[in-house]
Amino acid sequence: MKTQDIFVLGLTTFALFLGAGNLIFPPAMGLDAGTSLTSAMAGFLITAVGLPAFTIIVLGRIGNTNNLTKALPKWLGTTFWVLLFTAIGPAFGMPRAVTVAYEMGIQPFFTNDHLVAFSIIFSAVTLFLAFKPGNLVTYIGKIMTPALIILLCGLGLAAFLSPLGTPAAPSGDYQVGAVTSGLIQGYMTMDAIAAVGFGWVIIHAIKAKGVTTQQGIASTSIKVALIYAALMASCYIVMGYVGATSTSIAEHGVNGSVILTRYVAGEFGHYGQWLLAAIILMACLTTTVGLTNACAEYYQDTFKASFGFTATVIVVLTGVIANFGLNDILKVSLPAILVLCPVAIALVLASLAASTFTVSRLTHSAVLITATLFGTIDAINILGKMPKDLGDFFSDTLPLYNAHAGWLLPSLFMLITTAMIGRTASAEKKFGRVDYRLKTANND
Template sequence: MTFALFLGAGNLIYPPLMAQQAGDHWLIAIGGFLLTAVGLPAITLVVLGRLSSADKLTSSLPKWMDRSFWFLVLTTLGPAFVLPRAVTVAYEMGIKPFYSGNGLMVFSALFCALTLWLALKPGKLVDYIGKVMTPALIGMLAVLVAAALLNPLGSPSQAIEIYEQAPAVNGLIQGYMTLDAIAAVAFGWVIIQTIRSKGIESKKAISYYTLRIAIIYAVLMSLCYLAMGYLGSTSSEIAPGATNGGEILTSYAEGEFGVLGQILLASITLMACLTTTIGLTNANSEYYKNTYGVTFKVSATIIMVLTAIISNVGLETIIEVSLPAILILCPIAIALIIAMILMPEKSEKDTPMISTSHTTIVCIAALFGTIDALHILGKLPEAMTAFCDQWLPLFSSHMSWLIPVFITILVNKVLRKTQLKNVATSN
């Protein structure tokens, strides 16, 4: 179920283009890609499982910051950006190739209605997605990949310059830019709630099963990315100069199976988008129910109505409005996960210290994450870009927040140990 929740159309599109550009270095690039695209989300799931509740990730923050973080994360990953994008991509890749008219409005209404119907029974997610939709999705992907392995339509070409020089590093950057680490924070609500729905309440048991889930997710998603990477690496002859992975997958499916290939790819896309929309709808609804007391049914209905409406605004507008928020929130989410790993469990005696530490970490991640976001979006003044490029480590990799966050955590660990030592001495 977790694998299917993560596997949206975007996850299918990223690796083929990267592998095509990496050419004969595609395996090294995919190796770096897996570290961040799969490793970060898997670690996030393990940490959330150890906490036994997703909202405990921010429980040390001031209440206004805690509420603001979750509201922005889930709303942006929900009706404000990712849900409408999933609906639009499902239409563009799943329906539009077979329909010449403009049916987005009707499709979005039907797709959101189906999502709502499946989401209104959260206890059945394992049955719906894990036992039926995931095997079907894996089966369809396996058919496409098996055909590519038995009858490759090309061979890896020479890598473009950036992948010739540093394939692993650029793979790491591309994996980070999938932003699945922040999706893992949202899906934590769904996964932990699903575990609880099976009658498992013990913190130790939740941690144990979440670890198993994370391992299964990591194995399946890694195999999927490797498969998509192989398709991309052997696509330079059938899809030369492709600008996105969707073009590569479409060309490969057509080359292997003709019209049946188009139908297969459309089915994969529709299934991948549907499992993602169900998961995000559940994550949002669980949050609003637990935090604001809004019933699950009402929350899910409002979310789907908003999604259906916003889906018709246009993908470019949706991205332009919402992408900055995601680019800033992702470093904050990862910083909180790192803090949970590196900083010891809090006790009643040092709760104020931990609260201050986590608040500082969030502020540092937000500050440098904003700089990275402006850089990615091309909104950073040229003078500041030149200054940051010279003096800010990892700025060119869009991860300038990482070292300041580690330094902040280290300083807070030293301060906390000093504080505890002084308290022990005074007693």
């Protein structure tokens, strides 16, 4: 693949991930971290950028996103993919993008509610851009992403050249554990689960450029992941600095969208809202287009469904659900997403192990069950539904429970254990064949 094509695909990957949530999260963290921003950002980048980049590299290594669940029983693998694409697509990810784009990009310019009209127009544009998946890289990588980067650079330069304030002393958890708090906040972006979904788009795009060998796909995926990581890390650093220097216009605990709105108004005056609207609308649109393609390509490859029909259904459902209110959607879909994220990461780790050395056929199933069980415990904790006595018990006995990653060590333990079983079984078969040959030779 040409260097230019790899670079454009990297830009596309960056734009697919960069939704409104990615722009809102870092300013709030930056404001609370204050003078500890560097430490907090280091932790944040490890999980918010490192995990998705790692996932892309592993998907490239295994060569086909279907291989992520190939070792599972067919019904279980299909269930995982359907739940994942439903959650990041029309059930949560896409409606959230529509509502955030409206609330931050359009609503400030009007006094009346125009969400219905906006969702229809936004969904129509999404469907138009997604209807020809072969042109996705051209639409996003060559046109929309450069425009988005230019807008972000404008905001970033203003923040560094003319900050509205100076970082204050850190507050809350950032006072004593800035790195750890950053790690947790980065994990909570849930971009690792989005990386599994976007893997369909990325791998298909690589193959569409004529790269079909396992080594070629793996090598290209690494380059794409590095470009994505560099761009996304730069964006997070800029947004974090915006938050840290917002002390004159915002107080601790303020939502990231409020910080951004006040900041662009302070830097650019009346025109600041137009700049913010352009950034938010572009970021949300690239995300909905990418998710539509990922969902439609999965149903096309797995169930032989028409791409056009599936994409239309997904976009229509997104527009309808967006108008029912995101708070109600969150109550239903957020628990599933909080469980799916550790399951997805655990399957990625199991697939990496399977591509590196011999593992037991039960590895993927065992890891999935373990991640689901302990991921459910973490989800209940994050949602604030864990009974106090039980929460105290898990806090004392389950490592990383307070970091919302209680699933990690049990899943790794199960992965290592089943991998050892797989290697032992493989060795027994090998020596069995040797013993048989020796016995035959002696008889002769």
